[in-house]
Amino acid sequence: MKKIKVFVDPGHGGTDPGAFGNGLREKDLTLPIALALKKYLEQYENIEVRLSREDDRTLSLKQRTDMANAWGADYFISVHINAGGGTGIETLIFNGNVSAAIRNNQNVIHSEIMKAVGNVRDRGKKTANFRVVRESKMPAILPEFLFIDNTNDARLLKDPAFLNKCAKGMENGLVSIFNLKKKAQPTPPPPQTQLCNSNKLYCVQVGAFANKANAERLATELKSNGYSVFITE
Ligand SMILES: [Zn+2]
Incomplete structure (x- = not known):
């Protein structure tokens, strides 16, 4: 049976720290969330998970989508943390012509994330002309997990248990979309x-x-x- 290939892209890295605030850098938060998601997804049958980076390295946006396209991923998730004065979580898909399936996948992943993280402001399902969601040939989503420059959000982002919840939400969404089954326990x-x-x-x-x-x-x-x-x- 053909394996489901999920490409997970921890945003930023290396010389690009992403957003920062409250003593945190975006690149240091997107990586543990992505690594946790990989670990969770590997408990399922018939799935392959690949990360754009598994350490702190610099990658262009083009390199990220090229990797996913060359691999033939079935789904692309780019993990980010927001900044700029606000609070809460939003998910983004491409603002161009996208299939109903892509919108439906966003509905599923978005609601599973909001369920998993608990009491956090839901900023809604959005669209944007971001390169990673535009240039990836497979359905793609970009969740923005909280605001690094908001004191309350940053407090949550400093808690590894909260980062795991973010990963759990994406895991539950993908389980539902691809009907994943847990591997039999030996x-x-x-x-x-x-x-x-x-x-x-x-x-x-x-x-x-x-x-x-x-x-x-x-x-x-x-x-x-x-x-x-x-x-x-
Ligand atoms: Zn970012």
Whole structure:
């Protein structure tokens, strides 16, 4: 089955700090949000996630969309933090002719973000002629997570738990859009050692086997090392 490719673009980086205020720089916030989103999305089947940068490096806007286009991404998310006097979260898509699907995806991601972040001003779903949403060949969205130059917003942005909530919202939106399913959890192996304390008897179990011969083999080895050994069923 063809994998869903999600391209996540942490805004700014390297010599371009993005917006700043209250001791924060935009490039240092967009990266942990994007890395958290990657980690969350990798819990699902049938998905590949790629970041435009996984460290603090300079990338042009063209390099970012070129990367996503060359890779053949199915979805492009560019993570940003707002500035300029305001508060709250907004999401932007291209203001040109876009399909109903792109608008619908914005509805889904926008509402999942607002649900995940809790009590934060919803500035609404917007459109803009930003290069990253215009030049990407796949549906693209650009969320602006709060205002770095607003004292209350900055307080939230300083909390790693809040940055994770931003990532969680985007994760939930993408799960809904692409109908993603969590990977099956591997069944945990039987306990290899187990300490118990009953009636002041301290016992250490070193193996649990379906096959008695394997248990006996381990018992023989332990006996040869001077342990007293019991096999129980
Ligand atoms: Zn930005």
